Amino acid sequence: MSDTTAILSDAQYNLDHHNLATASIGIAVSRGERLAYFLGQRYIEPLDSNITSVAATYQLTPKYTIGFRQSFDWSVNHNVTTDVTFLRHLDRAYLAVTLRYDEIGSQSGFMINFFPEGLGKAGAGTSALGQVFGN
Numbered sequence: 350m351s352d353t354t355a356i357l358s359d360a361q362y363n364l365d366h367h368n369l370a371t372a373s374i375g376i377a378v379s380r381g382e383r384l385a386y387f388l389g390q391r392y393i394e395p396l397d398s399n400i401t402s403v404a405a406t407y408q409l410t411p412k413y414t415i416g417f418r419q420s421f422d423w424s425v426n427h428n429v430t431t432d433v434t435f436l437r438h439l440d441r442a443y444l445a446v447t448l449r450y451d452e453i454g455s456q457s458g459f460m461i462n463f464f465p466e467g468l469g470k471a472g473a474g475t476s477a478l479g480q481v482f483g484n
Contacts, residue, residue: 353379357389370394375402383408399423412438428452441466 355377363370375389386405392398404418414436420429434447447460 352381363394368394397424400429414438438466 357377358374360372361370371391371393373389373391375387377387379385384407389402391400400420400422402418402420406414406416408414416434416436418432422429429452431450432447434445437444442463442465445462449459450457
């Protein structure tokens with residue numbers, strides 16, 4: 350796998366209120382098969398939020414990958430969420446365990462996801478929308 354870089358962005362305009370509702374921009378980088386990372390900035394007008402997100406995955410071995418995600422809201426000067434994921438590649442499936450802390454809701458917990466190879470990074474798990482870091 351070669352190195353790739355992509356710039357991602359989106360924006361939404363509120364026609365009822367005649368203003369910019371949300372805007373975001375980010376850069377996603379893949380360095381070979383082992384390292385991938387993302388840096389993004391998002392503005393959400395209704396919440397008056399200006400959120401920076403950083404995410405990275407690193408393949409420790411062909412069977413083990415670790416992932417990290419952090420979001421920080423500059424408008425209120427505190428963390429939004431922190432996730433750490435451990436991914437295990439089984440023979441024909443994946444098992445992921447994610448530890449999560451949500452500072453906005455003062456909630457912490459974990460997710461366990463199991464999904465077959467080729468299905469993508471969704472699968473059946475403790476959260477229907479669980480985040481799984483992987484290649």
